[in-house]
Amino acid sequence: MAEGPSLRGQVAIVGVGDTQVGKVPELSATGLCIDAAQRALDDAGLTKNDIDGLVTCNSMAEPHMYHAEAMAEHLQIFPSYCVSAGAGGGTTFAVLYQAALAIMHGVCDRVLISMADSLRTGLSREQAMVMQSSSGHPQFETPYGATVPGYYALIANAYMHKYGVTAEQMAAVAVTARAHAALHPGAQMRTPLTVEDVLASRMIADPLRLLDCSLVSDGGAAVVLARAEAAGDHPHQPVYLLGAGEGHGHEHISQAGDLTSSHARQAGERAYAMAGINPQDIDFVELYDCFTPVVLIELEDLGFCGRGEAGAFVAEGHTRLGGSLPMNTHGGLLSHSHPGNPGAMFALTEAVRQLRGEAGERQVANAETALIHAQGGILSSHCTAILGRDR
Amino acid sequence: MSVDAKPLPPINPSTQPFWDACAQGRLLLQRCGDCGHLQFYPRLLCAACGSRTLEWAEVSGRGRVKTFTIIRRAVSAAFEPDAPYVVALVELEEGPTLMSNIVGCDPADVAIGQPVRVTFEMRAQGIAVPQFEPAA
Numbered sequence: 161m162a163e164g165p166s167l168r169g170q171v172a173i174v175g176v177g178d179t180q181v182g183k184v185p186e187l188s189a190t191g192l193c194i195d196a197a198q199r200a201l202d203d204a205g206l207t208k209n210d211i212d213g214l215v216t217c218n219s220m221a222e223p224h225m226y227h228a229e230a231m232a233e234h235l236q237i238f239p240s241y242c243v244s245a246g247a248g249g250g251t252t253f254a255v256l257y258q259a260a261l262a263i264m265h266g267v268c269d270r271v272l273i274s275m276a277d278s279l280r281t282g283l284s285r286e287q288a289m290v291m292q293s294s295s296g297h298p299q300f301e302t303p304y305g306a307t308v309p310g311y312y313a314l315i316a317n318a319y320m321h322k323y324g325v326t327a328e329q330m331a332a333v334a335v336t337a338r339a340h341a342a343l344h345p346g347a348q349m350r351t352p353l354t355v356e357d358v359l360a361s362r363m364i365a366d367p368l369r370l371l372d373c374s375l376v377s378d379g380g381a382a383v384v385l386a387r388a389e390a391a392g393d394h395p396h397q398p399v400y401l402l403g404a405g406e407g408h409g410h411e412h413i414s415q416a417g418d419l420t421s422s423h424a425r426q427a428g429e430r431a432y433a434m435a436g437i438n439p440q441d442i443d444f445v446e447l448y449d450c451f452t453p454v455v456l457i458e459l460e461d462l463g464f465c466g467r468g469e470a471g472a473f474v475a476e477g478h479t480r481l482g483g484s485l486p487m488n489t490h491g492g493l494l495s496h497s498h499p500g501n502p503g504a505m506f507a508l509t510e511a512v513r514q515l516r517g518e519a520g521e522r523q524v525a526n527a528e529t530a531l532i533h534a535q536g537g538i539l540s541s542h543c544t545a546i547l548g549r550d551r
Numbered sequence: 552m553s554v555d556a557k558p559l560p561p562i563n564p565s566t567q568p569f570w571d572a573c574a575q576g577r578l579l580l581q582r583c584g585d586c587g588h589l590q591f592y593p594r595l596l597c598a599a600c601g602s603r604t605l606e607w608a609e610v611s612g613r614g615r616v617k618t619f620t621i622i623r624r625a626v627s628a629a630f631e632p633d634a635p636y637v638v639a640l641v642e643l644e645e646g647p648t649l650m651s652n653i654v655g656c657d658p659a660d661v662a663i664g665q666p667v668r669v670t671f672e673m674r675a676q677g678i679a680v681p682q683f684e685p686a687a
Contacts, residue, residue, distance in 0.1 A: 299560035313620035
């Protein structure tokens with residue numbers, strides 16, 4: 161790969177904002193996107209007219225042909241960089257470093273990234289299922305009637321079969337997420353869970369049970385990015401982008417080269433190389449937990465566990481607050497919220513709050529460096545980012 | 552999107568011969584005329600060497616279940632009468648993998664590694680969708 165000027169430490173996140181999540185019928189998907197934007201601007205001590213870059217992702221409930229342009233019009237801002245990104249869940253962090261590049265190269269000075277959707281109240285249950293499962297190949301997958309949990313269940317079954325990972329170990333991922341969500345006043349699901357509760361929940365697509373699956377939510381979140389040299393002009397401790405990398409292995413799960421590992425590995429290696437650090441240097445992680453086994457494969461791909469070992473690692477409590485690698489400290493997609501493509505934005509805003517030391521009861525002690533990872537499709541497109549308090 | 556009938560594949564010029572053969576009860580893969588690579592799904596060029604010299608090769612229709620799931624909650628009303636139904640990845644004897652349903656048995660009897668053989672489900676407009684059933 162060609163060597164260019166490093167992005168490390170060039171930009172900072174200077175504002176974050178989360179909307180209410182869960183059922184938010186009083187705001188449409190557009191309303192949520194604008195609400196998130198306004199909260200992030202307030203947090204950054206800025207107004208909309210300070211923004212010259214805008215990034216969004218399209219909404220399923222209230223789609224626009226040209227989404228970011230529609231949001232710019234709604235806000236009445238006139239940016240020099242304006243793009244709506246679309247690579248599923250992986251989009252959120254890919255645009256983070258693409259926006260950073262735009263700042264670094266002088267295309268713009270301050271980028272607002274705002275993403276929201278209204279999957280819970282903006283779509284019927286059947287609309288949401290059919291729309292989400294349309295990620296399948298239209299000729300060679302969709303005719304077989306798989307759901308999104310079904311596509312991920314193909315991975316889960318192969319992973320359990322290959323490594324002997326148990327349903328109890330997968331359930332520990334959901335239990336850990338819920339324990340963390342219980343400490344987050346804004347999370348959608350806060351009632352603590354046990355492994356027995358997860359195992360007693362109904363089977364959706366074997367081996368995935370209801371509580372192995374992430375939520376369906378309304379909600380959105382936004383961040384403001386600025387040049388590192390100007391990061392001190394804002395009210396809060398800046399959080400710097402230290403590394404980022406993508407990895408793309410396939411789009412459709414029937415074309416995956418391997419069912420028990422993913423191109424999260426390549427994404428992670430690229431991000432670690434840019435940041436100049438190793439997995440041992442990471443204080444906490446926010447991973448993409450659309451389904452419980454996905455977290456386990458990511459922990460392995462990103463170098464935190466050996467192959468087949470992540471189930472035991474989570475079940476032993478290492479990813480709980482106070483453990484060696486706290487994970488999904490806001491509750492993740494499993495318990496905080498999952499509004500579809502914007503879902504990982506909450507992992508980003510949570511990482512920033514942790515690194516600022518603003519996470520209250522769920523604060524990770526001495527949090528200086530975080531790894532966040534998102535993926536889209538069916539374990540298809542990946543992006544890892546590494547954030548830190550220091551440049 | 553209509554959810555009243557099972558979805559039909561939106562056939563294109565690269566895939567028309569594949570679906571025509573399915574309607575006759577035959578399973579075709581593409582074989583590269585330059586490097587011999589066999590591939591699924593059908594596409595414009597060889598995924599191994601980039602050649603556009605592709606031929607159609609009829610395959611045995613035999614394979615094994617690489618992984619599977621039992622869909623308890625149907626994706627749409629059209630699939631509800633089938634639920635619970637099996638979605639699987641089947642690795643053909645000739646190498647390539649495809650997604651399909653495993654039919655003709657109790658879903659509880661499907662297992663990773665199980666030998667299966669192709670069968671076809673007739674849908675609207677004369678389109679036949681390849682599925683698999685236990686080979687034993």
